Amino acid sequence: MLLLTLDGTAVLTAFGIGSLLRFGNLSSQSAFDMAVVTLPVFLGVALNSGAYSIDVLRANRVGIARASSSLGFTFCSLLLLFYYLRVLQDVSRLAIGAGMIGSFVLVAAFRTLFSFVVHYAVDGAVTSELVILDEVSFPVPATAKVIDAAANGLRPDLRDPMMLDRLAKRIRGIDRVVIACRAEAQRPWAMLLKGANIQGEIVTTEFDAVGAIGIRELGGRTTLLVASGPLSLRNRMVKRAFDLLFAVPALILLAPMLLFVAFAIRFDSKGPVFFRQMRVGRGNELFAVYKFRSMLVDQCDEAGSLSTQRDDSRITRVGAFIRKTSIDELPQLLNVLFGSMSIVGPRPHALGSLAGQQLFWDVDERYWHRHALKPGITGLAQVRGFRGATYRRDDLMRRLQADLEYIAGWSVWRDFKILVSTATVVIHKNAY
Structure with missing residues (x-):
């Protein structure tokens, strides 16, 4: 973030110097307009080209090369666009030219200084x-x-x-x-x-x-x-932004319904509104998942070793409805907000989950690979209909294959498509 800020400052400063050379002030309209147009395009191209990756911290020349190529692409694209649209016809060529040349010089200078300070501060150990x-x-x-x-x-x-x-x-x-x-x-x-x-x-x-x-x-x-982890830093930032852009509005819009369900649970049976269960999250780290309580308190299965059956006697009247409609999963929006889950990802499993008579991780050792991403409220396996109890080994294998496929081919567009498709499987024959 500091490097990105320095690059932005370098571009703005360069066009300010160009304005000063031509007009005697730092903020002529033409130079200011060019800087405002250049900055977001340059930063977007630079982010996509890896100009803020860990490699540029290890080797300053790599960072300068990537930033310079991003600047060159940005200026060439803008000049070509302006030529065809016939805009900025009355601008000072000196101010704009000096700003462009100055951008290359100042970006390289700021990055060199940044590299020196960082390597001095961490004694050469850029990564932990x-x-x-x-x-x-x-x-x-x-x-x-x-x-x-x-x-x-x-x-x-x-x-x-x-x-x-x-x-x-x-x-x-x-x-x-x-x-x-x-x-x-x-x-x-x-x-x-x-x-x-x-x-x-x-x-x-x-x-x-x-x-x-x-x-x-x-x-x-x-x-x-x-x-190496399935997602780069940029993609992790994009996925986190996607999670927050959905989770925060959803919590606000659904707040009245969530309160109504909470009152219904308390009225229907004694006990807490929420059920907290330890599950395996990203990096195989355990975390507490939130769900609306749908079972009698003294019969809740915290280990998750006994799969829910059809007409399960442990489930309350309200619990039967919220499980059938997947409303019991909505408190997991809090997990997304707190960062332990994503909107879309492999579903988190309880430690005692069984496929037939085997623990999940005994069925296939690739099971642990699915935890390279944060678990999700919904996922590729769910929209394909792989829900409910896992009575046989194949019940888990189908879900595992879908999860590994999702991790290998992640994109924010795919997350969006899975989220939209989830609406078609909210009520499912295997949800009980």
Whole structure:
């Protein structure tokens, strides 16, 4: 954000200098108009070209090259547009020309100064790196943090959700995680990292078993890149903006209905209005999901190990209606507002969820990969009709395949289409 602000300041300053050279003041109308038109186009192009990615913090020349190419594209496009529309015919060529040239110079100068200050402030460690040592020794650079897996209760166990939660808390806020472990533990660690929404790497010489997607280096040793997170910073910002643009108005518009449902629940049976249940979220971190309580208090299934049956005796009268119409899910708009969920994404599952007689993660180890994105109120699996109890292994596999397909092909347009399609499956034969 600071770099974006500096680029904007550089462009405005450049056109101000152009105005000063030609008219003796900093804010002539023609130079001001050109600056106002240039700025949003340039920043939009620069964002799309990666001029504010992590790469530009690591290498200043990369940032200058991307910003300069964005400026060049912007100026060429605007000049061509102005020529055909016959606008800005009476402007000063000196003021506009000086502004354009000055933009290139000042953007490069501001970015060079920014790079120097940032590298000085962080002592060259632009990204936060964590090395986890699992029963092996490894020379760790001074800029990286290091923890011992055993001492922190960490082990590559895909069947232990509580351990996954501990790992998620350890790597929160970390940009790059490197695991140094024995050969037989490399694949389990790699499977854990693939759902952690970070850049994860394994120190190894074996490539095939862990599904590596690239090669990196740390302390003179080769590491394999096994996970990078499905969305870039820009796409995460776009998805978060989409969530807030929908969740905030929805909460305001639905407030009267939500209050009415809350009173109906309290009138129908004793107990709290909301039901809170721990579920697996992004990066395999546990979070509390909010739902309207639809069951009798003493029969609520907090672990989620017993799927709801048709005509389930645990469900209250009001609960039967709000489950059938999916109204019980609306409090999850609060989860979206607080940042633990998205409007669209893989549905979060309870820890005790079963497909037949197997826990979800025992059915397919790729199950943990679906947590690379925030869970959603609705998702691709839901609009395809994959709802209700999971009596068989295939019931989960269809949902898992849809979730992995969604993660691999995410776009904000697809989120919008899924959200619109959700209206057709709000009332579903498997919702009970």
